[in-house]
Amino acid sequence: MSENYEIIPAGEPISKSGIQNLLDGIRPVWKGKNLIQRVNRLLPIDPSSACQRLFNAAIHDLKEKILIVGVDIANETAINYKLPSIKKEEDILEYNVSKTIDLAYRMGILKRPEWRRIHRCYEIRRDLEHEDDEYEAVLEDCFYIFKTSIDVVLSKDPIELLKVTDARELVESDTNISVSEEFLTDYTSAPKGRKKEITELLISFARDEEKPDIVRENSIELLRHIQSITDKTVTIEIASILESKLDRSGIDVKTAKISHACGALGYFKKVRLKDFFGNLKVELSDTGSDWNTQKKVCAKIEDIGGLTYCPSDYYEDILSELVRIYLGERSYGQWSAHRPVFFSNGAAPIITRIVENEGSKANETLEKLRKKRQISRKLTDKFLLRRFENLLDYSNEVGEE
Numbered sequence: 001m002s003e004n005y006e007i008i009p010a011g012e013p014i015s016k017s018g019i020q021n022l023l024d025g026i027r028p029v030w031k032g033k034n035l036i037q038r039v040n041r042l043l044p045i046d047p048s049s050a051c052q053r054l055f056n057a058a059i060h061d062l063k064e065k066i067l068i069v070g071v072d073i074a075n076e077t078a079i080n081y082k083l084p085s086i087k088k089e090e091d092i093l094e095y096n097v098s099k100t101i102d103l104a105y106r107m108g109i110l111k112r113p114e115w116r117r118i119h120r121c122y123e124i125r126r127d128l129e130h131e132d133d134e135y136e137a138v139l140e141d142c143f144y145i146f147k148t149s150i151d152v153v154l155s156k157d158p159i160e161l162l163k164v165t166d167a168r169e170l171v172e173s174d175t176n177i178s179v180s181e182e183f184l185t186d187y188t189s190a191p192k193g194r195k196k197e198i199t200e201l202l203i204s205f206a207r208d209e210e211k212p213d214i215v216r217e218n219s220i221e222l223l224r225h226i227q228s229i230t231d232k233t234v235t236i237e238i239a240s241i242l243e244s245k246l247d248r249s250g251i252d253v254k255t256a257k258i259s260h261a262c263g264a265l266g267y268f269k270k271v272r273l274k275d276f277f278g279n280l281k282v283e284l285s286d287t288g289s290d291w292n293t294q295k296k297v298c299a300k301i302e303d304i305g306g307l308t309y310c311p312s313d314y315y316e317d318i319l320s321e322l323v324r325i326y327l328g329e330r331s332y333g334q335w336s337a338h339r340p341v342f343f344s345n346g347a348a349p350i351i352t353r354i355v356e357n358e359g360s361k362a363n364e365t366l367e368k369l370r371k372k373r374q375i376s377r378k379l380t381d382k383f384l385l386r387r388f389e390n391l392l393d394y395s396n397e398v399g400e401e
Helices: 017-024 034-044 049-069 071-080 090-091 097-106 112-129 140-152 165-172 181-189 192-207 211-227 232-244 253-261 269-284 291-303 313-327 346-358 361-367 382-400
Strands: none
Touching: 017 034, 017 140, 034 049, 034 211, 049 071, 049 090, 049 097, 049 112, 049 140, 071 090, 071 097, 071 112, 071 192, 071 346, 112 140, 165 192, 165 211, 181 211, 192 211, 192 232, 192 253, 211 232, 211 253, 232 253, 253 291, 269 291, 269 313, 291 313, 291 346, 313 346, 313 382, 346 382, 361 382
């Protein structure tokens, strides 16, 4: 409890409670509207009216914040949550109180605990509006309405809404981007509609072959940064859009890479993922002992999230091929003393990261593979066995943390 005010026993004048000190928290733009003076004048003589005026100001402030976000996003949100549609600014200004609170919450202007508190204020205000001669506002009513209206609404500045052009300007650079905490904070507080617009823009840039390589790379990098703070419902919608662009040939690597970056790949149809990873399995098998090709295929797998989305049907087979590549071949002759095992220096660290990311799941499968003929016969060589044990150690690191 703040030192500036205290709860006064029932029957004591509200003016002695120090509740007026709460008004100091109202941001300047509202203080300039003479709100404090009017409420201060009413509080000692008509606390019910003072509470209603302050709460009405909070609702009006919410409507102004909704307008700042935009009619288009407000209407999309209203439709998604079965609230009255919004075609123009006047519709927001005429929205009833309860629906305004709900809309502000659904748009991300209010957090869920704040939404509940403001709704409780609304219930108290309705009680005050219908009070009879035997009921008057008590300090608890005033305190709750004053503190909630000010803390949750009137003390907070409007959302600095992130624009789609902000994301565009960031990725359209001639250098690799550095994503600031400010951008991520603004993106986090942006409504779902704006997050979807930004994600769609970045995907379109990443897919556009006519864009410079740096712009496409920056777009994918920004998608990776915002993936975890994008609403799941937005990600699912994006997955549906990406999948709708595929033809009968199924998922291509570029689509998989972009979809992984934005977190959408896991929401693709299982049959498409199965076909895609089936093709990757064949690619791995076809690499043979060509180190450069091994590196390219392994890099491709890492770009699409490693084995994160790999269907169980192909998990063991693909991991087996990765183990084969990682182990390499025993060397003989003049080079054996210097390098007892020949393997792809480019592919090996990529496979290490893939296995490490899989953790215990890969560890269990590796133990099974140890007994498979393709692997077990190689493990009779102490140098190849040592490499296999190293891979096991990497798969253990995540599980032990």
